[in-house]
Amino acid sequence: MVISAHGPGTRWLAALAPHQMLDVVGPLGRPFPLPKDPVHALLVGGGYGSAPLFMLADALRQRGCRVDMALGAASAERLFGALEARRVTNALSIATDDGSLGVQGRVTDAARSILERSNIDVIYACGPMPMLAALSTLGAEFDVMVQCAVEESMACGIGICMTCVLPVRGSDGVVRMSRSCVDGPIFAGDRVLWESIGTVPEETLGAPKASGH
Amino acid sequence: MTSIRVVPKGGRGLPVEVNLDTQLGTLALPSPILTASGCAASGKELSQFVDLTTIGAVVTKSIMMLPRSGRATPRMAETPSGMLNSIGLQGPGVDDFLEHDVPWLASKGVRTIVSIAGNDVEEFGRLAARVRRAGDSVIALEVNISCPNVANRGLVFACQAHSAAEVISTVRRNVGGAFPIFAKLSPDVTDIVEIAQACVDAGATGLSLINTLLGMVINTETLKPALAGVTGGLSGPAIRPVAVRAVWQVHAALPKVPLIGMGGILTGEDAFEFILAGASAIAIGTANFHDPSALTRVQNELTQILAERGFSSLQDAIGFAHRKV
Ligand SMILES: Cc1cc2nc3c(=O)[nH]c(=O)nc-3n(C[C@H](O)[C@H](O)[C@H](O)COP(=O)(O)O)c2cc1C
Numbered sequence: 043m044v045i046s047a048h049g050p051g052t053r054w055l056a057a058l059a060p061h062q063m064l065d066v067v068g069p070l071g072r073p074f075p076l077p078k079d080p081v082h083a084l085l086v087g088g089g090y091g092s093a094p095l096f097m098l099a100d101a102l103r104q105r106g107c108r109v110d111m112a113l114g115a116a117s118a119e120r121l122f123g124a125l126e127a128r129r130v131t132n133a134l135s136i137a138t139d140d141g142s143l144g145v146q147g148r149v150t151d152a153a154r155s156i157l158e159r160s161n162i163d164v165i166y167a168c169g170p171m172p173m174l175a176a177l178s179t180l181g182a183e184f185d186v187m188v189q190c191a192v193e194e195s196m197a198c199g200i201g202i203c204m205t206c207v208l209p210v211r212g213s214d215g216v217v218r219m220s221r222s223c224v225d226g227p228i229f230a231g232d233r234v235l236w237e238s239i240g241t242v243p244e245e246t247l248g249a250p251k252a253s254g255h
Numbered sequence: 256m257t258s259i260r261v262v263p264k265g266g267r268g269l270p271v272e273v274n275l276d277t278q279l280g281t282l283a284l285p286s287p288i289l290t291a292s293g294c295a296a297s298g299k300e301l302s303q304f305v306d307l308t309t310i311g312a313v314v315t316k317s318i319m320m321l322p323r324s325g326r327a328t329p330r331m332a333e334t335p336s337g338m339l340n341s342i343g344l345q346g347p348g349v350d351d352f353l354e355h356d357v358p359w360l361a362s363k364g365v366r367t368i369v370s371i372a373g374n375d376v377e378e379f380g381r382l383a384a385r386v387r388r389a390g391d392s393v394i395a396l397e398v399n400i401s402c403p404n405v406a407n408r409g410l411v412f413a414c415q416a417h418s419a420a421e422v423i424s425t426v427r428r429n430v431g432g433a434f435p436i437f438a439k440l441s442p443d444v445t446d447i448v449e450i451a452q453a454c455v456d457a458g459a460t461g462l463s464l465i466n467t468l469l470g471m472v473i474n475t476e477t478l479k480p481a482l483a484g485v486t487g488g489l490s491g492p493a494i495r496p497v498a499v500r501a502v503w504q505v506h507a508a509l510p511k512v513p514l515i516g517m518g519g520i521l522t523g524e525d526a527f528e529f530i531l532a533g534a535s536a537i538a539i540g541t542a543n544f545h546d547p548s549a550l551t552r553v554q555n556e557l558t559q560i561l562a563e564r565g566f567s568s569l570q571d572a573i574g575f576a577h578r579k580v
């Protein structure tokens with residue numbers, strides 16, 4: 043379990059001693075979809091967003107996939123799991139904003155150079171929303187599907203409160219405010235209206251009229 | 256009638272029967288535990304954690320005539336012993352709700368109380384008529400006239416006696432005679448008893464007390480309101496004393512009117528407090544978020560505490576704190 047001690051709840055979790063008992067509910071939501079064929083996958087993680095990628099890399103390699111990974115963060119100490127990443131991947135690129143580990147630059151630039159030199163079939167990504175948005179654009183440019191694990195603040199995690207929504211276009215073409223806890227957290231990058239997160243886009247089903255809600 | 260045998264703590268170890276049956280006007284329920292509207296969606300998600308046929312009823316998320324996106328995010332802010340939400344009544348609209356949600360609840364045998372919300376009096380009337388025809392699994396209506404997450408505070412009908420009464424009498428006209436309807440009231444008023452009285456006079460069977468309190472949080476890092484909607488509804492244990500006070504005042508003034516109490520109930524003891532104040536049923540909202548099995552747990556804890564306090568029947572405990580000694 044990887045926890046970023048951000049607020050009171052996560053600080054409490056991080057302060058627990060080994061062998062203390064915890065109630066855990068799961069698994070929740072939709073997992074990363076796994077390919078049937080032994081494809082060439084690129085896994086991209088930003089900051090602690092690398093956390094879910096290691097198990098994914100294991101699962102992909104068990105299916106005979108080739109796994110490249112690109113990890114990025116502001117600095118070396120913000121980057122989670124660089125050593126683990128080396129163990130579970132075929133090739134690893136690291137980018138930090140300050141150059142304290144790997145190359146200096148953005149992880150999306152690292153991803154671009156991998157896309158340019160290899161024949162990537164699918165991208166899996168987890169990290170901050172701007173990174174996921176940039177990767178989705180990159181995926182469209184290279185005609186590669188991007189599976190994104192999003193992070194929204196959640197009150198319940200089980201689909202009953204509607205706090206964790208973001209605008210997503212369904213297979214019927216209709217934009218809805220979808221729950222990231224149960225309809226996600228994995229969304230296809232080309233379905234999310236990234237630039238509209240934090241707003242209700244006008245075309246959303248049931249969006250407020252000019253008079254407001 | 257359901258009787259549950261429990262051994263009271265500190266008692267001589269003999270099991271006693273505790274009868275949890277409750278009566279809300281003509282509506283008889285085998286348990287006083289309900290879900291609070293908007294904190295259980297339409298039951299499906301919680302059914303993974305709780306057998307919903309064992310509680311009194313599921314109160315569904317307030318439904319409107321048309322699909323509704325709700326407000327922008329962030330929609331939630333943590334507060335001391337509670338939270339703010341500004342969901343803004345996100346929902347699929349009544350057609351989709353009656354096509355999918357109500358039939359699912361009916362197929363599972365879940366007693367269902369449908370919460371409705373309208374932009375105007377007429378919408379409340381049309382919704383009530385639609386839902387009334389939805390079949391026997393819908394045993395009552397809750398009329399949400401108190402949602403704080405609307406752009407126009409003038410649309411919070413529960414803030415004025417005459418507008419609250421206008422909605423309730425329209426709903427009553429549309430559902431006819433004896434069908435149970437509960438008016439959900441806001442604590443953000445000067446005199447909740449006046450609003451309660453107006454709703455009862457207009458034909459409400461009973462009252463649901465309370466909806467969230469209007470609140471606000473400012474993020475001291477971004478220097479902006481924490482919620483995209485700026486203000487939101489405060490819920491959780493922080494509001495419990497306000498809710499108990501509302502139930503107490505309304506029960507004192509209108510002792511024959513059945514009340515559904517809610518606001519910050521986390522445990523059976525909290526539920527018991529509302530019952531002592533005069534609630535015939537209680538609803539659990541925010542507690543479901545951190546403990547999806549809260550409904551069952553609170554029901555068991557309430558049974559236990561009733562036994563410990565020497566009540567063999569829930570009905571005997573309703574309003575007990577009002578007795579003159
Ligand atoms: C996320 C959230 C959504 C809610 N949505 C509704 C709603 O749609 N209709 C309604 O009548 N009340 C709604 N409420 C209010 C609750 O039903 C309840 O009155 C209030 O939260 C107090 O109870 P609690 O402290 O147990 O949550 C909502 C509350 C929360 C926290």
Ligand code: FES
Pocket residue numbers: 195196197198199200201202203204205206207221222223224
């Ligand atoms: S966190 Fe409650 S619906 Fe997603």
